Amino acid sequence: MKRIISIALVALMVAALLVGCAGSGPAGKYVVKTIDGKSVQEALEDSAKESGMDLDELLKQAGIDNVEEIITMELKDDGTAIMDVKMMSTKMEGTWKQDGDKIAITMEGETANFTLKGNELSNDEGEPKYVLVKK
Numbered sequence: 001m002k003r004i005i006s007i008a009l010v011a012l013m014v015a016a017l018l019v020g021c022a023g024s025g026p027a028g029k030y031v032v033k034t035i036d037g038k039s040v041q042e043a044l045e046d047s048a049k050e051s052g053m054d055l056d057e058l059l060k061q062a063g064i065d066n067v068e069e070i071i072t073m074e075l076k077d078d079g080t081a082i083m084d085v086k087m088m089s090t091k092m093e094g095t096w097k098q099d100g101d102k103i104a105i106t107m108e109g110e111t112a113n114f115t116l117k118g119n120e121l122s123n124d125e126g127e128p129k130y131v132l133v134k135k
Contacts, residue, residue: 026096026103026116030132032071033120037129040067062087073105073121073132081105 035043041055044067048058064070064086074082081096083105094107103114103121114121119134 026098026121027075027077028134030073030075030121030134031068032130033133034131035128040070044070063089071130071132075103075105081107083107 032040034040038046044058045055048055051058053061059065059067062070070085070087072084072086075096076082079095079097081094083092083094084090085092092107094105096103096105098104098116101116102124103116105112105114112126113124115124121130121132121134123130
């Protein structure tokens with residue numbers, strides 16, 4: 001009887017570990033949270049001012065309904081990545097690889113390095129600095 005209880009407890013612990021790990025990896029859809037330390041809203045307002053328009057005009061011109069979706073990134077379980085930059089009507093495909101908390105995303109022959117912290121990806125180099133959050 002003790003053996004059956006022990007096996008049952010081990011099975012429950014393994015199941016709990018698997019549930020805890022599910023979805024915790026980098027695969028998923030991300031939306032931009034900040035650009036150069038500013039909220040997406042602030043960054044877009046600045047961009048609109050530089051272009052001599054207000055934010056609503058800029059978003060309408062770019063065909064964007066939701067400022068959060070100006071840049072989306074999808075990391076798929078098979079190692080492929082898709083980035084959609086709605087502001088520029090550009091969609092790019094590539095690959096990604098994980099090494100610990102580092103994520104290397106390669107698109108169009110260029111590799112960008114990101115750090116994964118919880119459900120956020122932030123680029124380690126280059127300008128502008130982005131923080132993307134998993135939806």
